[in-house]
Amino acid sequence: MIFIKRxxxxxxxxxxxxxxGCDNSESGGWDVANGDEPEVVAFCGLLTESANPLSPSDLGLVRVLEDLIDLLIDRAVIRFTDLPPAAQAKLMERRGTREAMHRLGALDGTDDVL
Structure with missing residues (x-):
């Protein structure tokens, strides 16, 4: 359960x-909310971004790292099996998701999903 103030x-x-700051008899201005409500998610997202100024670039960097790993594997600098099992699983999951998105993009004529 999440409590919010407005x-x-x-x-x-x-x-x-x-x-x-309140006892059991009064709410102290706090309202009960679900953690998945858009306003709550947006508020928590703002806190996360302000707490970590690198957050906005993290997703882009993830893609760069994936491409780098693929390049190193393609050039036989490393083997996919050299990576820890958890990293292998995450990379395979992302590759599968990206391939599915690519197929969906090809179906509706927007082949620029990657």
Whole structure:
């Protein structure tokens, strides 16, 4: 369960696992919310980005690292089996997802999904 506080405009300004600063008889201005509500997700996303200024570039860097690993394997610098099993599984999962997205893009004429 997640507790949130809103400002006068109704925007989420705080989130907590417990209603901070109140006893059992009153809510102290905290409302119960689901963690998957769009407003809560957006608020927590803002906190994550401000806490880690590298967050916006992380997804792009993941793709660069995948391409680098593929290049090293293609040039026989490393073998896929040299990677730890967990890394192999993640790479295979992403490759499968990317291939499925590519097939879907080819079906609707937008072949630029990768």
């Amino acid at each position: 400002n006068a405009k109704g925007e989420v300004i705080a989130a907590s696992r417990e209603p901070i």
